[in-house]
Amino acid sequence: MDTVMPLFYVLIFPGFVFLVGAGFLAEFFDRKVYARLQSRQGPPWYQPFADIVKLLAKEDIVTDGADRGIVNIVPLFGLTAVAASFLYVPLWTAQWPFSFTGDLIVIVYLLTIPAFVLVLMGWYSPNPFGALGTGRVITQLFGYEVPFTLALLTPALVAQSWRVTDLLAYQTTHFWFVATTPIAFFVAVVALVGKLERIPFDIPHAETEIVGGPMVEYTGRKLALLRMMFQTETVVGAALIAVIFLGGPYCPWLGGMLTGITASIVGFFIVMLKTLLIVFVLSVIKALFARLRIEQMVHWCLLYLAIPILVQILIVIIIAAT
Amino acid sequence: MGRSVGVMFKELMSHLFKKPATVLYPLQRLDPPERFRGRLIWDDTECIRCSMCVRDCPCDVLELVERDDGSVDDKGKPVRDLVAIMKRCIFCGQCSWVCPKDALRFERVFELAQADKNGLKMYVENPQTYEPPPVAEAAEPAPEADQAPQSEGQDQTEQ
Numbered sequence: 001m002d003t004v005m006p007l008f009y010v011l012i013f014p015g016f017v018f019l020v021g022a023g024f025l026a027e028f029f030d031r032k033v034y035a036r037l038q039s040r041q042g043p044p045w046y047q048p049f050a051d052i053v054k055l056l057a058k059e060d061i062v063t064d065g066a067d068r069g070i071v072n073i074v075p076l077f078g079l080t081a082v083a084a085s086f087l088y089v090p091l092w093t094a095q096w097p098f099s100f101t102g103d104l105i106v107i108v109y110l111l112t113i114p115a116f117v118l119v120l121m122g123w124y125s126p127n128p129f130g131a132l133g134t135g136r137v138i139t140q141l142f143g144y145e146v147p148f149t150l151a152l153l154t155p156a157l158v159a160q161s162w163r164v165t166d167l168l169a170y171q172t173t174h175f176w177f178v179a180t181t182p183i184a185f186f187v188a189v190v191a192l193v194g195k196l197e198r199i200p201f202d203i204p205h206a207e208t209e210i211v212g213g214p215m216v217e218y219t220g221r222k223l224a225l226l227r228m229m230f231q232t233e234t235v236v237g238a239a240l241i242a243v244i245f246l247g248g249p250y251c252p253w254l255g256g257m258l259t260g261i262t263a264s265i266v267g268f269f270i271v272m273l274k275t276l277l278i279v280f281v282l283s284v285i286k287a288l289f290a291r292l293r294i295e296q297m298v299h300w301c302l303l304y305l306a307i308p309i310l311v312q313i314l315i316v317i318i319i320a321a322t
Numbered sequence: 323m324g325r326s327v328g329v330m331f332k333e334l335m336s337h338l339f340k341k342p343a344t345v346l347y348p349l350q351r352l353d354p355p356e357r358f359r360g361r362l363i364w365d366d367t368e369c370i371r372c373s374m375c376v377r378d379c380p381c382d383v384l385e386l387v388e389r390d391d392g393s394v395d396d397k398g399k400p401v402r403d404l405v406a407i408m409k410r411c412i413f414c415g416q417c418s419w420v421c422p423k424d425a426l427r428f429e430r431v432f433e434l435a436q437a438d439k440n441g442l443k444m445y446v447e448n449p450q451t452y453e454p455p456p457v458a459e460a461a462e463p464a465p466e467a468d469q470a471p472q473s474e475g476q477d478q479t480e481q
Contacts, residue, residue: 033338035342036337036338036342037334037335037337037338038334038337039337039340039342039343039344040342040343040344041342041344041345041346042342284331284334287334288327288330288331288334289327
């Protein structure tokens, strides 16, 4: 039993299978909201799944001149990193079995890997669009990564812990971090847009401009894995922000009313709802803006993300000192 | 920038609760416009074979071809049928407009995609009385012409 349960956790729930399913749901929700904001019908609920099945059935092509080993391994590596990071996001309780001191750092680290996956993909591709996309991925990484990390650091500074479950426990006795550190919440959401390479920060793959950038030579199974990587990264990023800033499974008017397994189930659905709320915000941002140029993006991120988050950290430190 | 984003946000949110402008296409269909030019229909009983449409077509879609069985009309002239290579058609409507007997017309049917180019054909008004000759054989001498020089080239290299 002791060996079966961890495997179940890692592979089925809340591990890989659940994460992929949640990724499909998040993509459907995103595309549907995006379509309705543009007055379109949008896809049916099974469309993300059907897209993946279609890609899995397609011929697997590796272009001449590409490094076959890297091309084969790297998409799987990215998906694995994202799936691993999801295990440390507490979904229904502060007594999360995978939690340990410093797991916040591990999540941030694992969520950086998809960017490096794109870098490697573009770098080992013989296509000039791939190399161009790689340059943009790295440049963009400097724009969003530091504000994203600092934004997640701010609640950790307030709660005096690097452990996500401690941040969660802190929010049960205090206000949610979205109320106490609103600038950090704003910065985290915007930096997440950059991390997920969504409009207006879809500069590295910009389909209309550099036809997919690092992904230009990818098709079939590998493209399916890459798409799943982005879908699951959306879920992990949104769930992480929901847990850190929006109180995770806790709801103020349900506090103390539910206990045991009921509390866990309700808490899980609350986390999922909050995750979808973040995805909704991401969809609205996607519909609201057009793509920026790469230098505009870096300029904007340094001006409107890096400086405000430093101000936020300063405020937190001053308040903590007084 | 802030003001334009605000205007856009208001516009987007208003769409969120409105009925979408599009429909769920295969399940739900909109009627094409009144004078929509879709599937081409030829009424062979009305047609007087004046070949106005053949001459007017900007894309060489139409051609009058004698029947394979060599059948002749009551004046002793070979019977000719109108054959269309619909993959060239741009649906400009010139043939229909120029026809003195209104024997060519466009239906409001727009789902014309075919997996095989032989399926891209003009439809005939009275299919019971008339079977048009296959399009590919009747109107495509081009592939043979292309192959001929290649085979000569191969012969030369072998020599």
